[in-house]
Amino acid sequence: MSTQDRSRWDAAYADREPASEAGLPVVFAAHESAFPAAGRALDLACGQGSAAVWLARRGLDVLGVDVSGVAVERARALANTAGVADNCRFEVADLDDGLPPGPPVDVLLCHRFRDPRRYPAMSERLRPGGLLAICVLSEVGGSPGPFRAVAGELSDAFAELVTVAAGEGDGQAWLLARRL
Numbered sequence: 039m040s041t042q043d044r045s046r047w048d049a050a051y052a053d054r055e056p057a058s059e060a061g062l063p064v065v066f067a068a069h070e071s072a073f074p075a076a077g078r079a080l081d082l083a084c085g086q087g088s089a090a091v092w093l094a095r096r097g098l099d100v101l102g103v104d105v106s107g108v109a110v111e112r113a114r115a116l117a118n119t120a121g122v123a124d125n126c127r128f129e130v131a132d133l134d135d136g137l138p139p140g141p142p143v144d145v146l147l148c149h150r151f152r153d154p155r156r157y158p159a160m161s162e163r164l165r166p167g168g169l170l171a172i173c174v175l176s177e178v179g180g181s182p183g184p185f186r187a188v189a190g191e192l193s194d195a196f197a198e199l200v201t202v203a204a205g206e207g208d209g210q211a212w213l214l215a216r217r218l
């Protein structure tokens with residue numbers, strides 16, 4: 039990512055209130071029970087860390103990464119406040135360079151960040167039984183655009199996983215799926 043784009047994300051976060059609560063993204067909230075309570079989790083483009091901290095409180099050992107240093111600092115502060123700093127780490131990383139190195143994970147979360155180049159690596163990063171939770175902007179029920187998924191993009195990209203639940207419409211597409 040260019041320095042300019044990174045600065046834009048930093049400025050956007052600096053303009054927002056810090057996240058004050060841990061929580062799964064709304065789209066996954068009805069499926070909380072599908073998330074394991076132990077193991078490793080990776081949150082890609084974690085923003086201010088609400089979901090990562092929720093996973094850590096649930097009992098997972100979490101790494102969250104984001105290109106914005108401002109977001110990462112806030113995510114660390116949220117983890118400290120929630121008392122999970124020991125099992126919830128955050129790093130600045132540019133996913134344009136690929137996924138951060140690391141062991142297979144039990145949960146891979148990616149909410150509102152879309153880079154189809156990373157779909158194969160996301161799938162490969164799941165250990166057997168591991169859960170993918172991904173939500174992206176979609177052209178389905180929304181306006182067409184270069185940052186939006188085309189119809190069927192997630193189900194096609196992750197066809198080798200077993201779908202737990204999925205949705206597409208109102209401008210977003212999401213998928214919860216497990217590696218066999």
Ligand SMILES: C[S@@+](CC[C@H](N)C(=O)[O-])C[C@H]1O[C@@H](n2cnc3c(N)ncnc32)[C@H](O)[C@@H]1O
Pocket residue numbers: 039047063082083084085086103104105106109131132133134148149150151
């Ligand atoms: C719409 S926000 C979603 C944040 C968070 N997942 C959430 O649901 O609140 C998109 C996030 O992607 C991050 N991002 C954008 N491009 C990135 C890249 N190339 N590498 C890592 N993070 C990136 C931004 O900094 C921002 O935090």
